Amino acid sequence: MSYAYSHPDPHVEGPMHRVPEEGMRKIWGWAVLIAVGGFLFGFDTGVVSGALLFIKPEFHLNALEQGSVVSVLLLGAMAGALTAGRVADRLGRKMTFGLEGVVFLVGTAMAVFATGYPMLLVARVVLGLAVGAASAIVPVYLSEISPPSIRGRTLTLNQLLITVGILVAYGVNLTFAGAENWRAMFACGAVPALLMVVAALWMLPESPSWLASRGRTREARKVIASVTDDETAELLLERWNRREEEDEKSRPKQSGWHLLKTVDLRPALVVGLTLAAVQQFGGINTIIYYAPTLMQSTGLNASNSIFYSIAIGVINLVMTVVSIRLVDRAGRRPLLLGSLAGMAITLGLLGLAFVLDLPSWLALVAMVLYIAAFAAGMGPTFWVIIGEIFPPRARAAGSSASTTVNWMSNFIVSLVFLTVVNAIGEGQTFWIFALVCVFAVWFVMKYVPETKNRDVDKIDADMQVRFGRRPASGEAARRG
Structure with missing residues (x-):
């Protein structure tokens, strides 16, 4: 079996210091799926720019109402980011990620079927909650499934997918601009949102460090061993347990x-x-x-x-x-x-x-x-x-x-x-x-x-x- 070393210096201690190439591919696959949360972050902040051109005449929006449709997402995002950490600590990274996908779906559906300004405003708040929660949890989730050698790249993948999401949103706007179909612009966001839910249910592992912190050692060991081996999993869990014991004594x-x-x-x-x-x-x-x-x-x-x-x-x-x-x-x-x-x-x-x-x-x-x-x-x-x-x-x-x-x-x-x-x-x-x-x-x-x-x-x-x-x-x- 060939190995990809996660640190160029073998004397430097680090978690999962030796990961097989097959394990690295699996981790990258997980990282791309998790970064879909970043994609929707970018998509839902960018798609409104084109949609608003056609929402304005249909709903007869004045300048204040147009500005609120755009900016209210930021208020929702603040609330989502503020509460996401507590939810992720209680329910786990994987379940929180899936819930964010559900909230994205609900917000998207509300926007697509909005019958007027009030419903559209609520839809943007709901989407903001999901955007804020994703922006807080995706970096945590990526960090906790990545070995040191690729941790920077997997975390940067979040920003890459944000920019891709913005770019795709502009492309979607351009595609449906001719038909003036702003509902279709919003509807396209349902596809990656559904992928988040499916990935959380069947494709992604729970964060091993979160599992270990909840005493679910057997499950944590299984996740780590799936990309390394049993010996590495045991060593890493021992380190986490020592750190937890030290933290408990001091705090x-x-x-x-x-x-x-x-x-x-x-x-x-x-x-x-x-x-x-x-x-x-x-x-x-x-x-x-x-x-x-x-x-x-x-x-x-x-x-x-x-x-x-x-x-x-x-x-x-x-x-x-x-x-x-x-x-x-x-x-x-x-x-x-x-x-x-x-x-x-x-x-x-x-x-x-x-x-x-x-x-x-x-x-x-x-x-x-x-x-x-x-x-x-x-x-x-x-x-x-x-x-x-x-x-x-x-x-x-x-x-x-x-x-x-x-x-x-x-x-x-x-x-x-x-x-x-x-x-x-x-x-x-x-x-x-x-x-x-x-x-x-x-x-x-x-x-x-x-x-x-x-x-x-x-x-x-x-x-x-x-x-x-x-x-x-x-x-x-x-x-x-």
């Missing part, structure tokens, strides 16, 4: 949200929440909002916004693929630092183009480079980091908290952007986003550990050192 009867309040987990929580806010306050959604305007200013025909959305989606997708190829080679910190630096520079140039009324092609180039920089680093790597920095007992709650802040930040930026632009100007607003990215470069350099090929104990030790809670020594002293 008895604490788990999930309560565990996040402890001093030891404060560094991980600060990193997760800060990166979640930065990903949105770095201006990504506002840049996409300005894309058609900037393209039109270059002399291009911007009458068909769907075509331009597809072009942006392709750039986003291509650079996310680049990130997948680099995340387990270059590491998380280099991608974050390079991405944030690129975002700061391009935002600075974009602001300058507005303030000094520079040639429009410069603004267009800056915008395209900004999207590329975001997609190659900050976009996908945030989801990787939040899947790795929290210990197993707090992973779902930590991801839930971080994702909730991410959606809240998205909502705040969307809400106040135009107000700020009207008050200080477009260029100055983009400079504020640039300053956020500069702050983020400093924050990552000082506080974010390298998580590549490291287990949770080594990641935590590095974070404790970075936050000044423990003296630097040995592995903990390394700053990646």
Whole structure:
């Protein structure tokens, strides 16, 4: 039997350090199915852009009602992300994933058969609940079924499927635009939602670390052995049991949200929440909002916004693929630092183009480079980091908290952007986003550990050192 080693250094301890190639293929199959949750995240946030063109005249929507149909999904997503961690800790990752598929189906059906604005609004809230829950749980699930060597790539797969979902949504919009069939646009989301339910019932395993934490050792051993062997499964379970015993001694009867309040987990929580806010306050959604305007200013025909959305989606997708190829080679910190630096520079140039009324092609180039920089680093790597920095007992709650802040930040930026632009100007607003990215470069350099090929104990030790809670020594002293 040939083996794929999950860590290039055999002396570095890590879970499932030796996985057969057949086992790796099985894990990748699971990862693709789990990432369907990310696909629906992208699809349901993107499909409304085309559907709204035809919903507006049919339901006679005014400007406020149109805006609410789009933005109410963000409120639902906040609620979904906030509650998903607790549900996943209680019911398990697999069942929660299947329930998310059911909620997607219900929301899709409500949207397809909506008879007016109120029903459509409720449908978008329900879809938001599913989107938020999926955004919180998919990274956790992916992290817990992946060995270290491919953990970065499987977690980045979530962002890849989000971008694919957005791109497919634009393609679906284009397909049904001629017939003005917005109901068919929404209906296409039922196919991946049904796949989530089927996968949870018959194709996916439960997270072995969740099973072990619930005392279901035999089931956990069976899942691990299905991709490695009995000996590796036993060793890994012994490590998990030791960690659980140590956690019980230091933090008895604490788990999930309560565990996040402890001093030891404060560094991980600060990193997760800060990166979640930065990903949105770095201006990504506002840049996409300005894309058609900037393209039109270059002399291009911007009458068909769907075509331009597809072009942006392709750039986003291509650079996310680049990130997948680099995340387990270059590491998380280099991608974050390079991405944030690129975002700061391009935002600075974009602001300058507005303030000094520079040639429009410069603004267009800056915008395209900004999207590329975001997609190659900050976009996908945030989801990787939040899947790795929290210990197993707090992973779902930590991801839930971080994702909730991410959606809240998205909502705040969307809400106040135009107000700020009207008050200080477009260029100055983009400079504020640039300053956020500069702050983020400093924050990552000082506080974010390298998580590549490291287990949770080594990641935590590095974070404790970075936050000044423990003296630097040995592995903990390394700053990646």
